[in-house]
Amino acid sequence: xxxxxxxxxxxxxxxxxxxxxxxxxxxxxxxxxxxxxxxxxxxxxxxxxxxxxxxxxxxxxxxxxxxxxxxxxxxxxxxxxxxxxxxxxxxx
Numbered sequence: 001x002x003x004x005x006x007x008x009x010x011x012x013x014x015x016x017x018x019x020x021x022x023x024x025x026x027x028x029x030x031x032x033x034x035x036x037x038x039x040x041x042x043x044x045x046x047x048x049x050x051x052x053x054x055x056x057x058x059x060x061x062x063x064x065x066x067x068x069x070x071x072x073x074x075x076x077x078x079x080x081x082x083x084x085x086x087x088x089x090x091x092x
Contacts, residue, residue: 063083
């Protein structure tokens with residue numbers, strides 16, 4: 001892999017010492033430890049965000065399908081509304 005991009009960060013000395021100690025224990029360079037850890041966290045955040053967005057989109061389509069169906073019972077519509085409200089709190 002061609003490593004040409006640069007990231008820089010300023011951290012407290014005690015955090016730097018802890019990171020250096022962990023890198024030494026793992027037999028990694030500080031750079032490899034930081035990049036690996038940051039990359040793992042970044043991919044997890046992106047995956048969680050995409051799943052949440054997919055869930056919200058699916059919820060909206062589900063509710064719209066229920067609302068558009070002429071023969072849907074009121075209790076079914078109420079259940080769908082509760083589901084949408086649970087998935088998409090109004091405080092967002």
